[in-house]
Amino acid sequence: MADTSRLASLLADADRRVFRFAATRHWPGAEPVLPRLSTAANHGLLWLGAAAGIAALGSGARSRRAAARGLASLTLASATVNTVIKHAARRERPGLDQVPVIRRLSRQPVTTSFPSGHAASAAAFAAGVALESKGWGAVVAPVAASVAFSRIYTGVHYPSDVVAGAALGVGAALAVRGLVPTRSQMPSPGRPFAQAPRLPGGEGVVVVVNRSSGSSELASLVADALPRAELVECAPEEVDGELEKAAGRCRALGVLGGDGTVNRAAAVAVRHRVPLAVFPGGTLNHFAYDLGIESPHDTCRALAEGDAVRVDLGRFTPGPGGAAHGYFLNTFSLGVYPELVRVRERWAPRIGGWPAGVLAALETLRGAHQLRAEFEGEHRSLWLLFAGNNIYQRMGPTPGRRHDLADGLLDVRIVHGGRLPGLRLLAAALSGPLSKSPVHAAERMRRVRIGGLAPGTSLAYDGEVAAAPEELVLDKAVEALTVYRPQVLAASAF
Template sequence: MRVLDSLQKIDQRVYRAVTRVGLPALDPFTPKLVQATDNMAPWFLVSATLAATGGKPLRRTALRAILAAGAANALSASVKRATGRTRPDSTGIPPARFPYRNYPSSSFPSGHTAAAAAFAAALASDAPRPLTAMVSALAGTVALSRVHSGVHYPGDVLGGAAIGLGAAFLARAALPPRPELATGALTEPAGAHPGHVEDPGRALEGEGVTAVVNPRSAEGLPALVSANAPAPASFDTAAKIKKALPRARVLVLAEDDDIGQVMDEAARTGEILAVAGGDGTVNTAARAALDHDRPLLVLPDGTLNNFARTLGLSSVDEGLLAFANGRLARVDVGEVDGRIFLNTSSFGSYPRMVERRDRWAPKIGKWPAFVLALCRDLWELSPTPAVVDGSPTRVWWAFVGNCRYRTHARVPALRESLVDGMLDVRVLGARSPFPRLRAGIDVLLGRHWHGEGYSERTATELTLTIPDLPRRLAVDGEVVEGSRTVRFAKRPAALRVFVPPRT
């Protein structure tokens, strides 16, 4: 009790010292600030603005921040009911500085400070630095105003800040920061495109650019459409590219086009190959760009756009801005059985699921087809006999990533680097009793990433032997037939791509 009494005396002395400091010209603004922060109003406003204008990468940040603030506010209210500390004596506070209303709740802790600290801390991980600095300054001002206006003791504010930081920590655990969504993964700089240096005017208008648009990548329908009836989305994307790059040659794929041939011709005849589509289309374009040593401009226009998102591009507009910036970078490319992959290659049950998804997608859409294919695959789950780097095993599912993937909620998520020179190898083998039941439960509950028979490692090469037919592989979401012995390898920093400027 003596320690508590001593702390309270110190708290009161600091309170009196802070409240004595006053700037008469600013005192009238203190109650306005106090009132403005009631009911978390500024945090809702900042979060809504960030979600509305920051695009998909920052909507996650906004959600994490407002959840942290709400949790901190609720927790501080619970602590208030348990403590019942009396509010400070405000008789010495200038009337112009005192809030417009009384606060009947307990003084400890400061709920306003808890919400402010939680919001600022949860926002700081992956929000733009200017916004983080502004919100942090506002949170600090809120904390100071609670004491300066005579509403709280400094100890109340410190207690609220501690609760806020704890809530932010929990929110970060639930929704981990993924800064690569906003800034892009680490790449190897390759300088500016020569055309942007030699003749920036013509380059910015798309001189030498050939853009290939796959009109159905984003719809989960057949990849190509009739030349006489292009999908409306193709008009939108092609028109957007033509408007931004009037000198560019824009090709919209038709039903009878061979994507590989179109990409190869576009790369051969142009100086820059641009591609609008999903990961499968981008893979084909990357192969053509590598064959002809052309830089690749990725304009994400598919369903997932994993490679584009890893570069820091989440829309066609952002891809066009990256081109206008003219910054080139080199990224690693994976190889499997004579093919390249930019994201992942899988074998085992996953290729079968992809085949079913693609077969059902034209009728019900890609996401419903994915869910149904997953359920069907779990029902019929069976391991694939294989030899992985000389070790015989039965594989439920295996994943080989181009560069190391960060694990998020037990699932390989995005990559922090595209130039680490490594393959990310993850294998789930069938080694437990009742393997079908165990594998199905593990997949449904997400436990398989750390369960029995699971292994993960990095390597520069991998040899896989699949004795029995069919020998299907999924390569960047497209299913192909593999050979009996498949070799995975790396081509470090092989592909040049346009990337956004790093902040």
């Protein structure tokens, strides 16, 4: 006991000596910067701004994920420190008599000293960002370290407060990663590997670019990376025709656009038996991201090496517009989702894709949108029928991404009809796993028969909406599509 008390006394004395050294030492250039930086980090405002900057300036989904993970880590760290640990520790803050007046904050904090909430938030945000993007982590880390040191420099925390806060912040980031794994932790998607021609510089590749997806900048990037490729830019109504013409004269069919455009290219590629090269360029790029392709550079690298995989295609029969089959790379749905797509497409040109999606979700959650259908011979009242091409794994509380794009299975989920089904589903999702909710049912299937659909019923597939027939069958075209994908995914810095 005496040894423990002596050790605690020695640590406290060392803490005070380090604090005194930091307070009395002259730090060149620090006086006009650190107090302002410390104040800017109040209530996490500095990190909110940093997250917005990362999402806006970064290239693609990795940057958005890094920003979101940083904020989630910060939220957990701040809640843990400010609501639990500070009330338990009750340590007084250092005296300010040794701190020059010019360094002191204009408004002194009134909470207890241990641990430093600013240091916890800074470390949590920086660690969360770095776990998803090493490049952005390297940018944020010096700022986070400066905020942590500013708390000692301005005299509001002892060094041990800051060290403990930083450790808790890193722990919060790791805890968030445990709940929602980073993409680098996921199993490599897209097996088995397939034979495809090596096309360095894009020789023999024709890339069809959907001009409406706002991909002109990406098209220029692809043109620079693949100088031997042919790029064909076209309007949405011209995409099908250009894809057919391109497939007849290419060794690999390239497509730059969102999921709807990629869906149409996949159907053409399967019909003409040519491999597909996907360049993500739309608002939503679920297939490319689940495949592990986050930027055109990934696809260019796969083309140069001839790296490709075989993936499944979801299929519904009969297809839209009198076609024998329709295909879906991601999802097929009946019920509320086609209405959500309509609302989103109506608002997207005015307010942007993501805000329109949020608005559409809020509007459809409030509605009933009951659908009567015969599902596998049983008559049901449905709010939503969802069929995923391959099994969607959980990422946190909701379905996130697919680990295997060639599993031969349909991920079939049903939300039953009734009073306020959307709000009941939301409440069930917030309260626990949906698998335990009577509102929701899920099953893995290879074939689904649906009948009894009323005239005027709509279906949605990969973000496209079409009129549904009275009866249809869902099944799989197993490993039907060959698509380029690098065998070893590059760890993009940003």
